[in-house]
Amino acid sequence: MKQLMTGNEAIARGLYEAGVSFASAYPGTPSTEILENVAKYNDISSEWAPNEKVAMEAAIGASIGGVRSFAAMKMVGLNVATDPLFTFAYLAINGGFVFVSADDPGMHSSQNEQDNRNYAKFAKIAMLEPADSQEAKDMVAEAYKISETYGTPVMLRMTTRVDHSKSLVELGERVPFKAVPYVKQRDKMDPVPAISKVRRYVVEEREQKLKEYSEQTPLNFEEMHDTKIGIITSGVSYNYCKEVFGDEASYLKLGFTYPLPMNKIRAFAGKVDTLYVVEELDPFMEEQIQRAGISCHGKDVIPNIDELNPNIIAESILHKGQEGVTVSDDLFVPRPPALCAGCPHRGFFYELAKRKDTVMVGDIGCYALGGAEPLNAKDMALCMGSAFSVGHGLVRAFSDSGQQKRVVAVMGDSTFFHTGINALTEVSYNKSNTICVILDNRITGMTGHQENPGTGYTIKGEPTTLIDVERVVHALGIRNVRTVDPNNLADMKATLDWAYSIEKEPVVIITKWPCVLKKYSHEDAEEFNLDKTPCIIDEEKCIGCKKCLTTGCPALRFNLKDKKSEIVESDCVGCKVCMQVCPVKAISRKGYKS
Amino acid sequence: MSDVKSVLLVGVGGQGTILASKILTMGLIENGYDVKMSEVHGMSQRGGSVSTQVRFGKKVYSPIIGEGTADLLVSFEEMEAARYAKYLKKDGKIVVNTYRIPSMPILSGSRTYPEHIIESLSREVPTMSLDATKIATDLGNPKSANVVLLGALIKAIGMTDIDWKAIIAKAVKPKFVEVNQKAFDAGFAAV
Numbered sequence: 001m002k003q004l005m006t007g008n009e010a011i012a013r014g015l016y017e018a019g020v021s022f023a024s025a026y027p028g029t030p031s032t033e034i035l036e037n038v039a040k041y042n043d044i045s046s047e048w049a050p051n052e053k054v055a056m057e058a059a060i061g062a063s064i065g066g067v068r069s070f071a072a073m074k075m076v077g078l079n080v081a082t083d084p085l086f087t088f089a090y091l092a093i094n095g096g097f098v099f100v101s102a103d104d105p106g107m108h109s110s111q112n113e114q115d116n117r118n119y120a121k122f123a124k125i126a127m128l129e130p131a132d133s134q135e136a137k138d139m140v141a142e143a144y145k146i147s148e149t150y151g152t153p154v155m156l157r158m159t160t161r162v163d164h165s166k167s168l169v170e171l172g173e174r175v176p177f178k179a180v181p182y183v184k185q186r187d188k189m190d191p192v193p194a195i196s197k198v199r200r201y202v203v204e205e206r207e208q209k210l211k212e213y214s215e216q217t218p219l220n221f222e223e224m225h226d227t228k229i230g231i232i233t234s235g236v237s238y239n240y241c242k243e244v245f246g247d248e249a250s251y252l253k254l255g256f257t258y259p260l261p262m263n264k265i266r267a268f269a270g271k272v273d274t275l276y277v278v279e280e281l282d283p284f285m286e287e288q289i290q291r292a293g294i295s296c297h298g299k300d301v302i303p304n305i306d307e308l309n310p311n312i313i314a315e316s317i318l319h320k321g322q323e324g325v326t327v328s329d330d331l332f333v334p335r336p337p338a339l340c341a342g343c344p345h346r347g348f349f350y351e352l353a354k355r356k357d358t359v360m361v362g363d364i365g366c367y368a369l370g371g372a373e374p375l376n377a378k379d380m381a382l383c384m385g386s387a388f389s390v391g392h393g394l395v396r397a398f399s400d401s402g403q404q405k406r407v408v409a410v411m412g413d414s415t416f417f418h419t420g421i422n423a424l425t426e427v428s429y430n431k432s433n434t435i436c437v438i439l440d441n442r443i444t445g446m447t448g449h450q451e452n453p454g455t456g457y458t459i460k461g462e463p464t465t466l467i468d469v470e471r472v473v474h475a476l477g478i479r480n481v482r483t484v485d486p487n488n489l490a491d492m493k494a495t496l497d498w499a500y501s502i503e504k505e506p507v508v509i510i511t512k513w514p515c516v517l518k519k520y521s522h523e524d525a526e527e528f529n530l531d532k533t534p535c536i537i538d539e540e541k542c543i544g545c546k547k548c549l550t551t552g553c554p555a556l557r558f559n560l561k562d563k564k565s566e567i568v569e570s571d572c573v574g575c576k577v578c579m580q581v582c583p584v585k586a587i588s589r590k591g592y593k594s
Numbered sequence: 595m596s597d598v599k600s601v602l603l604v605g606v607g608g609q610g611t612i613l614a615s616k617i618l619t620m621g622l623i624e625n626g627y628d629v630k631m632s633e634v635h636g637m638s639q640r641g642g643s644v645s646t647q648v649r650f651g652k653k654v655y656s657p658i659i660g661e662g663t664a665d666l667l668v669s670f671e672e673m674e675a676a677r678y679a680k681y682l683k684k685d686g687k688i689v690v691n692t693y694r695i696p697s698m699p700i701l702s703g704s705r706t707y708p709e710h711i712i713e714s715l716s717r718e719v720p721t722m723s724l725d726a727t728k729i730a731t732d733l734g735n736p737k738s739a740n741v742v743l744l745g746a747l748i749k750a751i752g753m754t755d756i757d758w759k760a761i762i763a764k765a766v767k768p769k770f771v772e773v774n775q776k777a778f779d780a781g782f783a784a785v
Contacts, residue, residue: 002623004619004620004623004629004631108634132630132657161632161657161658164632164633164634165630165631165632165657165658166619166629166630166631166632166657167629167630167631167654167657168623168628168629236656236657239655239656239657240655240656242655242656243655243656309656309658309659309660310656310658310659310660310663311659311660311661311662311663312660322660322661322662322663323662323684324661324662324663324680324681324682324683324684325662325679325680325682325683325684325686325718325719326679326680326718327676327679327680327714327715327718328714330708331673331676331708331710331711331714331715332673332674332676332677332708332711333673333697333699333700333705333707333708334697334699335606335641335642335643335673335674335677335697335698336642336697336698337607337640337641337642338640338641338642338698339640340640340641366640369640372698373698373699373702373704374698374702446640546702546703549701549702549703550702552698552701552702554641554698554701556701557696557700557701558701558703560706570736
């Protein structure tokens with residue numbers, strides 16, 4: 001029986017069937033659901049790691065220990081994990097080692113659009129690119145064979161549309177993998193220069209062997225039809241091309257895309273009149289094909305920005321546009337994502353936005369939304385865990401150049417554990433006065449509620465050591481630390497006043513309240529008052545000043561007819577932020593005496 | 595490839611387009627169709643505009659569609675129907691829930707909710723509107739608005755030879771089967 005699965009579910013199933021024993025990841029869209037689904041198989045030890053580098057290192061350790069192991073990450077996560085990857089590419093493989101890089105063409109949920117296929121070439125490792133869920137599952141098993149046969153880490157390169165699209169998958173049984181007993185072999189495993197110099201040649205020989213594999217593997221196949229147009233393509237682009245051209249073009253579909261099968265490509269090029277390379281983002285294949293002296297079209301017609309779709313390919317190659325329905329732009333208003341009703345970040349941003357001469361550095365997470373209207377509480381952001389260190393650099397620049405600004409840097413609890421601890425170490429060690437804020441909502445929020453080292457639970461929901469944010473901050477030598485309930489605006493304001501008053505030392509504020517969408521643990525229930533009785537507005541008292549709307553809460557709206565604010569009761573969770581903002585006390589909790 | 599149909603379900607993060615598309619795809623698969631489905635995850639889910647694409651036929655290649663290629667647009671919110679109308683073929687159709695969820699620029703008072711959306715859409719393509727949220731609320735479960743819309747969807751696309759109520763019975767928890775089957779019928783009857 002075939003099952004409809006996302007690419008991410010199919011990867012998890014593939015890992016199960018391939019006899020994989022260990023899998024680790026840090027959440028990141030579009031890769032997150034891979035580990036969430038792996039965790040459903042009891043035969044695989046699955047773990048959330050604090051960051052992608054650690055996930056990859058743990059998986060490498062498991063591979064060296066002799067079992068099949070796996071790591072998953074989004075494309076920017078691989079930037080964090082390349083340090084272990086590039087050197088592991090020199091070492092020997094015991095149990096097979098495969099990892100997923102989930103790229104996000106079109107930046108649906110990412111801060112840049114990097115094409116991680118370049119990493120396979122850069123690290124000189126094998127790469128596979130599935131086009132749909134069935135291929136994703138099947139390629140996992142093949143990837144482990146390649147890893148063990150050729151002694152290479154294997155990158156499975158996915159993209160958002162492969163990760164998150166569902167298609168039918170034929171399931172198989174788990175084939176247990178017999179662990180390779182550990183034997184010390186320092187000459188292959190200890191990359192001191194003398195050994196690495198030898199291994200460097202091994203890497204080069206391996207690449208030659210992988211080229212031969214690429215020529216003969218059925219993952220790279222021809223589909224000959226009409227030969228006026230020939231298309232070399234990989235990943236989801238193959239399906240877009242099939243949609244557009246059907247049998248009116250011939251295809252060389254590449255599933256194994258590093259190293260490329262240049263002989264196969266040359267032979268295919270000889271059979272067609274005009275050759276196109278259709279790939280999303282960088283001209284990764286095209287440049288290599290051109291360099292081999294094979295002439296083709298590629299990025300001269302296909303855009304290198306944003307994801308592709310069948311329309312773009314039809315327009316680029318056939319100059320055929322799609323005539324659709326047109327309606328006036330006046331019929332809809334933008335709908336940007338917003339902090340949820342009751343989001344504990346709201347109270348913090350509301351108070352922070354009032355501060356003058358402040359530069360606000362954000363980070364990666366839901367709090368990225370604090371920069372939007374009407375809160376407007378952010379100047380910039382960069383990458384995971386960077387807010388405090390970028391903030392410190394700003395502090396240095398401002399003090400060295402005489403600019404009177406205070407820097408407030410903000411990240412979440414999971415981001416703090418990811419790489420924020422290093423950044424706070426920088427702030428502490430280098431005597432910064434950056435005001436560092438950790439928005440501790442007791443969960444990894446944006447990616448859909450994954451446990452992290454601060455929650456006290458593992459990916460399987462088992463209790464584990466809860467690493468307390470405040471104690472970590474103290475241990476890093478920060479003397480000025482306060483934890484505050486961000487929904488209490490008076491406390492929030494007083495805490496910010498206190499932080500601004502400390503001019504010569506680092507300050508850390510921890511806002512602590514669980515994410516409103518979180519499934520609360522019993523510790524949450526004990527520590528916080530999680531009463532979700534909604535707030536209501538007394539129409540008689542409301543003066544229509546719209547002050548409550550400046551909190552940006554999606555449960556509030558303004559009734560243009562009555563000129564009064566309204567609360568959508570079913571959306572309100574009673575965080576009371578609007579209640580504290582209202583100048584005439586028109587808002588109260590339903591059923592509570594005001 | 596002419597037999598492949600494309601349905602675009604759109605709404606606001608948290609409206610439950612997922613269950614409707616799950617039931618739809620289950621029914622299609624059981625009846626031998628090849629199916630591909632694509633949806634958005636992550637940041638845009640936080641109260642933003644969301645879309646799910648379901649494509650079915652003898653053999654489906656692309657999981658996604660570009661503008662001007664959807665056969666049916668099902669909008670769980672009124673203004674979203676206008677936002678995504680450009681994805682429809684010239685001879686496409688719209689099913690739209692007249693329930694309104696103001697977006698942040700409207701909530702903060704800088705814009706107003708657009709008027710005459712249904713009339714404007716109706717001038718372009720056949721547009722079937724219903725207040726699915728009210729219908730579901732009257733049936734006793736506001737959350738089943740998504741299945742009300744599924745009923746309207748099935749009528750619009752004409753896939754009536756499939757036993758959808760049996761599919762619903764398999765797709766939802768036993769205690770929600772009856773309310774969802776009623777919701778389906780009410781949606782089917784409403785357009």
